[in-house]
Amino acid sequence: MSKTMHFIYLCLFVIFFVGFGFVAMKQADLSKKYYSYLSTDEPTTNQPGTSNAQLETLNKKLTEQQQEISSLNDKITELTQSGLADLSDKYMPAPEFATKEPVFSIREESKQTFKVTGFTKPLADWQQRNELFFEYVLQKIIPFEYDRRTQSIAVLDVMENSVFYQMGLRKGDRILRVNGQPFIKGMDLRYKLIEPKNKKIQIMRDKQNILLDVAYQTTADNPA
Numbered sequence: 001m002s003k004t005m006h007f008i009y010l011c012l013f014v015i016f017f018v019g020f021g022f023v024a025m026k027q028a029d030l031s032k033k034y035y036s037y038l039s040t041d042e043p044t045t046n047q048p049g050t051s052n053a054q055l056e057t058l059n060k061k062l063t064e065q066q067q068e069i070s071s072l073n074d075k076i077t078e079l080t081q082s083g084l085a086d087l088s089d090k091y092m093p094a095p096e097f098a099t100k101e102p103v104f105s106i107r108e109e110s111k112q113t114f115k116v117t118g119f120t121k122p123l124a125d126w127q128q129r130n131e132l133f134f135e136y137v138l139q140k141i142i143p144f145e146y147d148r149r150t151q152s153i154a155v156l157d158v159m160e161n162s163v164f165y166q167m168g169l170r171k172g173d174r175i176l177r178v179n180g181q182p183f184i185k186g187m188d189l190r191y192k193l194i195e196p197k198n199k200k201i202q203i204m205r206d207k208q209n210i211l212l213d214v215a216y217q218t219t220a221d222n223p224a
Helices: 003-038 052-091 120-129 131-141 163-167 189-194
Strands: 104-110 113-119 144-147 152-155 174-178 199-205 208-217
Touching: 104 163, 113 120, 120 131, 131 163, 131 189, 163 189, 174 189
Parallel strands: 113 208
Antiparallel strands: 104 113, 144 152, 152 174, 174 199, 199 208
């Protein structure tokens, strides 16, 4: 877990601890006042001569105490939510669907074969920036459907400038195989596609068989 996440969790713990600790102290103070009131020499319902006015006064005080506690709880909730929003704005980056720097480059070797070079460092950096919501980001940038009959994947869309778009995948493609292997329903294809390992991706595009030959290196200027 990153240092940012540790800091966020620590801040959340402090907010909840301080807030609810304050409520507990206030409730204890009100309870002390209440029992102090009951222990006075004022007549109670069990004592002769208790007037309706005295009972109404007691009920009024109890109601005021309950309202005060409820108001405190509302304020703590409001402050906590406000604190969470501030933390989110300051320390939680927004999902990054399109990458800030090139992760893949493509060179066409023939009409049906594309040489794809992946750069491991920018890929790892992009994954780290999205660690809080990585599964959501992957599903958002390349929604697809599984075809049980052919054991292939129909690409419904690909977000422009995303890692999958840079890799060479396009809306309407049908991914047939990765390294010659068919797909099993429930298989985590998105992770498999961006795993930094050399791979051959066979796709069908406009009734043409296309091969994406993916090989990785550290950076664009420093081959692994």
